[in-house]
Amino acid sequence: MTNQPAKTETPAGQRVLSDAIVAEIKAYFPRYPTLQAVTLPALHVVNAHLRHVPLQAVVEIAELLELAPAQIQDTLSFYGFFKQDAPHGETRAWVCRSVSCALRGGEEIFAYMCQKAGIEPGQTTDDGKLTLEFGECLGACEFAPCMLAGDTLHKNLTEESAGKFLQSPTG
Amino acid sequence: MLEPLIKIAVLLGGLMTAAAYFVLLERWIAAWVQDRLGPNRVGVPLTRIRLFGLGQPMADGGKFILKEEFMPAHVDKRLFLLAPISILAAALAVFAVIPFGSVLPASVYTLFGQDAATVASTEGPVPLVVAPGVDVGLLYVFALSSIAVYGVIVGGWASNNKYSFLGGLRSSAQLISYELPLGLAILSVVLASGSMNLDEIVHRQADSGVWFIFTQPLGFVVFVIAAFAEAARLPFDLPECEQELIGGYHTEYTGMKLLLFLVAEFLHMITAAFLIVLLFLGGWHIWGLAGPDEQVTWVGAVGRLIVLHLKVTGVIVFFMVVRWSWPRFRFDQLMALAWKVMLPLGMINLVAVAIFEELSLALQSQLGGWTLAISLLGSWLVCLGAWFGVAYATPMIGDNRVRKDIHTYEVDPQI
Amino acid sequence: MAIVLIDGQEIEIGDDERLNGIQVAARAGVEVPHYCWHPGLSVVASCRMCLVETGKRDADSGEISMLPKLVPGCQTPARDGTVFVTDSEKVRQARAMVEEDLLIRHPVDCPICDKAGECHLQDYHFEHGRPERRADIKPFHSRRRELGETVTLFVDRCVMCTRCVRFTREVSGDAELMVVHRGAHEEIDVFPGFPLENKLSGNVVDLCPVGALGDLDFLYSQRVWFMKQHASVCAGCSTGCSIQVEENQDRIHRLKPRENPHVNQWWMCDEGRYGWKYVHDNARCLAPQQKTEGAWQPLDWSDAPAVLHAALSGENCSPENSPPKNSNPKKRRLAAVLSPFLTVEEAYLLATYIRQYDENAVLALGRIPQAGADESFPNGFTIRAEKCPNRRGVEMLLSALTGDVLSWESFLEQAAETPFDAVWITGGYPPVNGNDGAGEDVASEEEKSLATELPAGLASSTLIVQDLFDSALWRQADIQLPSAAFVERSGSFVNAGNRLQSFEWAIRPPAGVMTEGQLYWRLLDRDGLYNARRVLEDVAREHIAFAAASGEIPATGRDLLLNQLV
Amino acid sequence: MQATDPDIQWVEPPKLGLGERMYLPLFLQGLTTTTKHLVSAKVTVSYPDQEPEIDNPLIYRGVHRLNRDEQGRVKCVACFLCATACPAHCIDILGVESPWEDREKYPESFTIDELRCIFCGMCEQACPVDAIELTSLYNLTGRSREEMIFDKEKLLSVYDATKDKEPMKSAQLPPVTTPSTATPSTATSTSPTEGGA
Incomplete structure (x- = not known):
C-alpha cells in the first residue's frame, strides 16, 4: 500500500553524464536568461547521447541547473518523447495513427510491422536496432500512411516498403 | 363505652384498607383508560397465585414501610415530622361524624321483623357513626378539613424547597378559595333540611324520597366541583402536580411519612365522596329502604350499608375516571373558576333554594302535590339559566401578557 | 481611491493595494470559491473554480462594458472601474461544471477521508455543485503513497490545484x-x-483544499468535527507562530498555523507542529511535593501558600492562619529565576510575590535553550535557534523591574559567591531528550548536564522548583511544584520581534497540576480566578516598556515597540 | 426575560365559545373518551408469560450488530458517522489504518454503551457501508454496567447469531471497487438517485 521513498546519495562513480554531455549542456547556458530555461535543451542533449533520460541523469541535470530533480522530472514527464526505463533502439520510428493515416491503413501497417519485428508497440527489438511507436499526426497527411524514423519521413507506406525498412532500419 | 371503640376500630381499619385498595383501583382505572392491564401480578406472597393483583396494596405498603426513612439535612425537622401526622389525623378525625351506614338493630333477633322485646327495650338501634347525634356535624367536617391545609403548608414550609413551598402556597390559596362555593352549596342543603346533623340530612332525603340532587341540581354541581378542588384531585391537583412541582409539598418525603400523606389524600377523596353521597345522593337511601331507624331490620340495615358504600364507591370511581378525562387547570384559570363562576353560582343557588323553600311552604296548601313538581322544574330551570348566564357573562381573560395601559412595576430581568 | 464594483456593490480600495478579484470580493462579503489560489503562493489560475464575469466601467460616461468570456478571479487585478459579477447564471453554471468535472474522478470516500468536514470539495459542491449527479460514479478507494516521513498522498483524491508543489518551490x-x-x-x-x-513539510497538508495530502501524525x-479550535501561540521557538490548537476532551490532536502577517504568515514549522507531544507525556510531574526531614511528602495545593510562606520567610505559620504579608523579619536573601517559558503575566506575578518578602530579591532570567542556528526560508519564514517563546518578554520585564537582565549563568555565579536563603526556579522546558518531530536530539550539552547534576551555589538554599519534567534541579528541590504546558496556560508571549501575543488556555492541565498563573494569583491573594487580561493591564500601566499592551490585544498580537523611541 | 422582549412570540389565545365556557360539553367529551377506553381491548403484552410478536424484524430497533463482509471481516470502515449521528453519544470508535489491501481504515475498537443507547436507529441510517444494524433482539439484559458495554467482538457475535434469521438489510450493496474498475461505466444505467451506494 505504501512505498516509502528512501533518500539515496548519488555515488560519484555511477554518474551517467559524461563530461562531453555536461559540456554540451553548459554550452546552452549563455543562450538563455535563466538556468531553468536550459531544462529542455539539456534533456534533448542527454536523450541524444543516451537514447533515454534515466532518473540518475535527471538528478545530474538538476545539479547542473541548480534545480531540484523534481522540477526536471516535472517537465520531462510531460513529454512522451523522453523514455526513462530503457534506451530506445538505434532507430526510433513513429507510425502515424491520426485520421488521414488511419483511414489509409496506418494501423494495419503498424500491426504488420510489429508482427514482423516480433515486438509489441512501444518496444525495442532484441538487437537494439529499432523501436516502434505510435505517433500522432506527423503533418504529412498527403503521404498517408506515413512514418517518421529518426529524422526521415517514410511516405505512402505499404507492406512492401515497410518490410524493406524493417530489414535495414535507419533514421 | 365499648361501642364507640369498636366503631372506631372498624372505621380505622376499614378506612386504611379502603385507602390501600383505592390505590389499586386508581391504578387499575388509570391502566384501563390507557388500554393497559394494570397491576395484576401480585397475589398471595410466595405462591404463583396472582388473584388479579389483589396483593398489590400489601406489597406497596410493605415497600413504603421498608423504605429508608430519609430526612434531608435542610428541613425543619419538627415541622417536617408534624406535617404528615397532622394531615392524617385531621383526615381521620373527620370520620367521627360521618355516618358510614344507617343504623344496626338493637337486638340480634330482629332479623326480618320487629319483636315485642326489642320495641319494649330502652336501648335504641345502634347508629353507624362514631359520634352520633352531633348537631353541628357539617360544621365539624368543615373545621377539620380546613385543618388539613395546615399539614400541606407546614409540609411545604418544612421541606425548605421552593417547589414544596410553592405547592403549599397553591394549596392554601386553592382550599380557601373553594371553601366559599363549598360552604354556599352546603348552606343551601342545610337550609333545605333544617339541620347540620349529617344523619338528619340523610333522613330528610330518605323520608321525602327526593334527594337533594333533584331539588338543588346547581348546588350539587357547585358542591362536586368544589369537593374535587378541596380533595386536590385532578383537574385541580395544583398543590402536587408532578409535572410542574415534582410532587409539590411532599417532594422531600419518603417512606412512611410519604405514605401518611398519600393515605390522607385518599381519605380526603373518600370524605368528599361520602359528603357528596350524604348531602345530595340520599346517603343510604334507595327507594324501598326508607323508614324510621327504630324499625330497621338486619336485612334493611345491611342493605342500607351496601347501598351507601356502593354509592360512595361509584362517586370515587367517577373521581378516578375524571382524572384522565380532563387536563389540569392553569392556576389563574383555577382561581377564575372559583371566584368568577363557582361563587356566583353558589349564591344564585342559595337564593333560589331559599325562595323555593319559602314558596313551597306557602303554596303547599293550595297546590298540594304539584308543589314538588313545580319546585323541581323551577330548580332545574334556575340551574340551567344560572349556568348559561354565568358562562356567558364571566369575563374570561386568557391573555396574560403585560398590558401597556396598566402601570406595572419594573421587574429585574435577571429574575 | 480606486472604486471596484462587485455584484453592483461599490468597494473602495487603496491606490497602492494590489488585489485580485477574489480578495476584493471578500471585502464586499462575497465569497468566490477557489482551489488553486492561495494568498501566500503564486497565481496559476488552473482550477477554474473562481471564474467570474468581469468588465470595465468607463470613468466618464459610467457605461459598463463586460468581457464576453469568464475570467479567473484570482488572476484578474482589481483597478479603478473594474467590475466583477460573481453571482450570474453563467458563473454559477461554470462553477457547477468545474465541480462536476472534479467529482467524476474523485473517489468520494469521504467517510474515511480525514479532510471530510473541512474539505473545500465538499463545501463547494454543497454550495455550488449540481444538485443531482449525471455520471454513474461509484465510490472507490484512492491509491495512496507516502511522500515523506510526515505526509502521505491519496492520489485519486487530488484536484491538481498544485498548491503543495508551489509551496515547496516558493x-x-x-x-x-x-x-x-x-x-x-x-x-x-x-x-x-x-x-x-x-x-515546513506539514504545511502542504493545511494547504491541500481536499483530502489528498494527509498528515501521518494526525x-x-x-x-x-469533533475537535474544538483554540487560538494560541506556539512555544517551540522565539518566533512565536500564531497557531490554532485543535483538541477534543482535553487531548490535543493537532496544531495548525493561524494567519498572522506579522509573524508567521500562513505557515508553521514541523518542529512546532509536532512538538506538542510532551504535553501528554506520562512522565510529566503531576503532584506538588515537599521535602520534610529528607523524605518527600505530598503537598496539598490548599496548604501551598502557608508552606511557601514558611520557605520564603523562614518562619512557620499554621495553614489555618493566612500568612501575614510582607513579613520577613529575618531579612533573608531571596531570588527568583523567571523561565523564558513563563508568560509575561506569570513572570510579573511571581516577581511581585517574591518581592513581597524581599524587596531586593534577585530576579534572573532562566536558562535559554538553544539549538543550532536560526533558519530562514525563501519567503522570510524563520525558525529560531532560541527554543523558548518568551525570552523577550521576561527580559523586558526584568529590565523594567531591576534595571538590567541577569542571565542564568551570571545568576549561578552570584549564587556560588554568596548563597541565597531561598531560590524559586521556574521551568516549563520540554523534556531534555525530546525530539523535534524529525527524530533529532535537540538537547544541548548544557541541558544534558543540568539533567544530571545540580549547579554549585544552589545546594545550600531552600529550593522551590516548578517544572514540567524531572531534572536534577527538580530532584534536589525542597518544594516541587508541577508546571503547566503552554497550551494549558493563559497569558502573553513576546516574540523575538517584540510582538506581544495573548492567548487563552486550550486544554485543562492534567489532574493535580495548577497552572503558574493560578498559583501566583492565589499566592497574591487576588480575588476570583486567574485573569491574565487584568494582570497584563497592570503590567502595561506600571511599566512603560509594556505600555502598548493596554487595551484589547488583537488576534495577531501587538508590537511593543510601537510608538516608542528605541 | 422580560415580557417586552422582542424574542417573545405572543400567541393569541383561542376565543372561547359559549359551549367551551360552560365546560359541560367538553367535560362529557372527555368522559366519553375515557369511558370508551376503560372497557376497550387492552394492548399490554405480559412479557415473560407471553412473547411479543415482532411484525417486521427489518425495522425493529433492538440490540446492535456489526456486520461482516464476504471475507468475514468487520464491515465497518471507522468513518465515525454513527458516532456523529448518535444523540446519546454511546458509540466509541478507535479508527486505525487497516491491515488489508482493499481497505484504508478500520475500527481497532468499536464499543457501544447499550445502557446509554436510546435505540433511535440513527447510527444505522448514518452508516455509509451498512456495517451497523439494529436487530430484532429485544431482551437485552446484563448483570453489570461493564457487561452492557458491547465491544467489537460482542457486536460481531450478535451478527453471527442473527445473520440467518435476519439477512443484512442491504445484501445487494455493490462491492467496493478498486480504482482500475472505477471508471464510470459507459451507460447512465442507474438513475441519479440510486447511483453509488
Missing part, C-alpha cells in the same frame, strides 16, 4: 514535489529518492 524552497505526466494523467509525486522532508486519529 516557500520552503526545496521543491521536492512535482506534477508528473502533466495532462490527463497528471499526479502529484516526489522524485524517487528525494522524499518530502523539509522543515491520520485517522480524530474526525475534524
Whole structure:
C-alpha cells in the first residue's frame, strides 16, 4: 500500500553524464536568461547521447541547473518523447495513427510491422536496432500512411516498403 | 363505652384498607383508560397465585414501610415530622361524624321483623357513626378539613424547597378559595333540611324520597366541583402536580411519612365522596329502604350499608375516571373558576333554594302535590339559566401578557 | 481611491493595494470559491473554480462594458472601474461544471477521508455543485503513497490545484514535489529518492483544499468535527507562530498555523507542529511535593501558600492562619529565576510575590535553550535557534523591574559567591531528550548536564522548583511544584520581534497540576480566578516598556515597540 | 426575560365559545373518551408469560450488530458517522489504518454503551457501508454496567447469531471497487438517485 521513498546519495562513480554531455549542456547556458530555461535543451542533449533520460541523469541535470530533480522530472514527464526505463533502439520510428493515416491503413501497417519485428508497440527489438511507436499526426497527411524514423519521413507506406525498412532500419 | 371503640376500630381499619385498595383501583382505572392491564401480578406472597393483583396494596405498603426513612439535612425537622401526622389525623378525625351506614338493630333477633322485646327495650338501634347525634356535624367536617391545609403548608414550609413551598402556597390559596362555593352549596342543603346533623340530612332525603340532587341540581354541581378542588384531585391537583412541582409539598418525603400523606389524600377523596353521597345522593337511601331507624331490620340495615358504600364507591370511581378525562387547570384559570363562576353560582343557588323553600311552604296548601313538581322544574330551570348566564357573562381573560395601559412595576430581568 | 464594483456593490480600495478579484470580493462579503489560489503562493489560475464575469466601467460616461468570456478571479487585478459579477447564471453554471468535472474522478470516500468536514470539495459542491449527479460514479478507494516521513498522498483524491508543489518551490524552497505526466494523467509525486522532508513539510497538508495530502501524525486519529479550535501561540521557538490548537476532551490532536502577517504568515514549522507531544507525556510531574526531614511528602495545593510562606520567610505559620504579608523579619536573601517559558503575566506575578518578602530579591532570567542556528526560508519564514517563546518578554520585564537582565549563568555565579536563603526556579522546558518531530536530539550539552547534576551555589538554599519534567534541579528541590504546558496556560508571549501575543488556555492541565498563573494569583491573594487580561493591564500601566499592551490585544498580537523611541 | 422582549412570540389565545365556557360539553367529551377506553381491548403484552410478536424484524430497533463482509471481516470502515449521528453519544470508535489491501481504515475498537443507547436507529441510517444494524433482539439484559458495554467482538457475535434469521438489510450493496474498475461505466444505467451506494 505504501512505498516509502528512501533518500539515496548519488555515488560519484555511477554518474551517467559524461563530461562531453555536461559540456554540451553548459554550452546552452549563455543562450538563455535563466538556468531553468536550459531544462529542455539539456534533456534533448542527454536523450541524444543516451537514447533515454534515466532518473540518475535527471538528478545530474538538476545539479547542473541548480534545480531540484523534481522540477526536471516535472517537465520531462510531460513529454512522451523522453523514455526513462530503457534506451530506445538505434532507430526510433513513429507510425502515424491520426485520421488521414488511419483511414489509409496506418494501423494495419503498424500491426504488420510489429508482427514482423516480433515486438509489441512501444518496444525495442532484441538487437537494439529499432523501436516502434505510435505517433500522432506527423503533418504529412498527403503521404498517408506515413512514418517518421529518426529524422526521415517514410511516405505512402505499404507492406512492401515497410518490410524493406524493417530489414535495414535507419533514421 | 365499648361501642364507640369498636366503631372506631372498624372505621380505622376499614378506612386504611379502603385507602390501600383505592390505590389499586386508581391504578387499575388509570391502566384501563390507557388500554393497559394494570397491576395484576401480585397475589398471595410466595405462591404463583396472582388473584388479579389483589396483593398489590400489601406489597406497596410493605415497600413504603421498608423504605429508608430519609430526612434531608435542610428541613425543619419538627415541622417536617408534624406535617404528615397532622394531615392524617385531621383526615381521620373527620370520620367521627360521618355516618358510614344507617343504623344496626338493637337486638340480634330482629332479623326480618320487629319483636315485642326489642320495641319494649330502652336501648335504641345502634347508629353507624362514631359520634352520633352531633348537631353541628357539617360544621365539624368543615373545621377539620380546613385543618388539613395546615399539614400541606407546614409540609411545604418544612421541606425548605421552593417547589414544596410553592405547592403549599397553591394549596392554601386553592382550599380557601373553594371553601366559599363549598360552604354556599352546603348552606343551601342545610337550609333545605333544617339541620347540620349529617344523619338528619340523610333522613330528610330518605323520608321525602327526593334527594337533594333533584331539588338543588346547581348546588350539587357547585358542591362536586368544589369537593374535587378541596380533595386536590385532578383537574385541580395544583398543590402536587408532578409535572410542574415534582410532587409539590411532599417532594422531600419518603417512606412512611410519604405514605401518611398519600393515605390522607385518599381519605380526603373518600370524605368528599361520602359528603357528596350524604348531602345530595340520599346517603343510604334507595327507594324501598326508607323508614324510621327504630324499625330497621338486619336485612334493611345491611342493605342500607351496601347501598351507601356502593354509592360512595361509584362517586370515587367517577373521581378516578375524571382524572384522565380532563387536563389540569392553569392556576389563574383555577382561581377564575372559583371566584368568577363557582361563587356566583353558589349564591344564585342559595337564593333560589331559599325562595323555593319559602314558596313551597306557602303554596303547599293550595297546590298540594304539584308543589314538588313545580319546585323541581323551577330548580332545574334556575340551574340551567344560572349556568348559561354565568358562562356567558364571566369575563374570561386568557391573555396574560403585560398590558401597556396598566402601570406595572419594573421587574429585574435577571429574575 | 480606486472604486471596484462587485455584484453592483461599490468597494473602495487603496491606490497602492494590489488585489485580485477574489480578495476584493471578500471585502464586499462575497465569497468566490477557489482551489488553486492561495494568498501566500503564486497565481496559476488552473482550477477554474473562481471564474467570474468581469468588465470595465468607463470613468466618464459610467457605461459598463463586460468581457464576453469568464475570467479567473484570482488572476484578474482589481483597478479603478473594474467590475466583477460573481453571482450570474453563467458563473454559477461554470462553477457547477468545474465541480462536476472534479467529482467524476474523485473517489468520494469521504467517510474515511480525514479532510471530510473541512474539505473545500465538499463545501463547494454543497454550495455550488449540481444538485443531482449525471455520471454513474461509484465510490472507490484512492491509491495512496507516502511522500515523506510526515505526509502521505491519496492520489485519486487530488484536484491538481498544485498548491503543495508551489509551496515547496516558493516557500520552503526545496521543491521536492512535482506534477508528473502533466495532462490527463497528471499526479502529484516526489522524485524517487528525494522524499518530502523539509522543515515546513506539514504545511502542504493545511494547504491541500481536499483530502489528498494527509498528515501521518494526525491520520485517522480524530474526525475534524469533533475537535474544538483554540487560538494560541506556539512555544517551540522565539518566533512565536500564531497557531490554532485543535483538541477534543482535553487531548490535543493537532496544531495548525493561524494567519498572522506579522509573524508567521500562513505557515508553521514541523518542529512546532509536532512538538506538542510532551504535553501528554506520562512522565510529566503531576503532584506538588515537599521535602520534610529528607523524605518527600505530598503537598496539598490548599496548604501551598502557608508552606511557601514558611520557605520564603523562614518562619512557620499554621495553614489555618493566612500568612501575614510582607513579613520577613529575618531579612533573608531571596531570588527568583523567571523561565523564558513563563508568560509575561506569570513572570510579573511571581516577581511581585517574591518581592513581597524581599524587596531586593534577585530576579534572573532562566536558562535559554538553544539549538543550532536560526533558519530562514525563501519567503522570510524563520525558525529560531532560541527554543523558548518568551525570552523577550521576561527580559523586558526584568529590565523594567531591576534595571538590567541577569542571565542564568551570571545568576549561578552570584549564587556560588554568596548563597541565597531561598531560590524559586521556574521551568516549563520540554523534556531534555525530546525530539523535534524529525527524530533529532535537540538537547544541548548544557541541558544534558543540568539533567544530571545540580549547579554549585544552589545546594545550600531552600529550593522551590516548578517544572514540567524531572531534572536534577527538580530532584534536589525542597518544594516541587508541577508546571503547566503552554497550551494549558493563559497569558502573553513576546516574540523575538517584540510582538506581544495573548492567548487563552486550550486544554485543562492534567489532574493535580495548577497552572503558574493560578498559583501566583492565589499566592497574591487576588480575588476570583486567574485573569491574565487584568494582570497584563497592570503590567502595561506600571511599566512603560509594556505600555502598548493596554487595551484589547488583537488576534495577531501587538508590537511593543510601537510608538516608542528605541 | 422580560415580557417586552422582542424574542417573545405572543400567541393569541383561542376565543372561547359559549359551549367551551360552560365546560359541560367538553367535560362529557372527555368522559366519553375515557369511558370508551376503560372497557376497550387492552394492548399490554405480559412479557415473560407471553412473547411479543415482532411484525417486521427489518425495522425493529433492538440490540446492535456489526456486520461482516464476504471475507468475514468487520464491515465497518471507522468513518465515525454513527458516532456523529448518535444523540446519546454511546458509540466509541478507535479508527486505525487497516491491515488489508482493499481497505484504508478500520475500527481497532468499536464499543457501544447499550445502557446509554436510546435505540433511535440513527447510527444505522448514518452508516455509509451498512456495517451497523439494529436487530430484532429485544431482551437485552446484563448483570453489570461493564457487561452492557458491547465491544467489537460482542457486536460481531450478535451478527453471527442473527445473520440467518435476519439477512443484512442491504445484501445487494455493490462491492467496493478498486480504482482500475472505477471508471464510470459507459451507460447512465442507474438513475441519479440510486447511483453509488
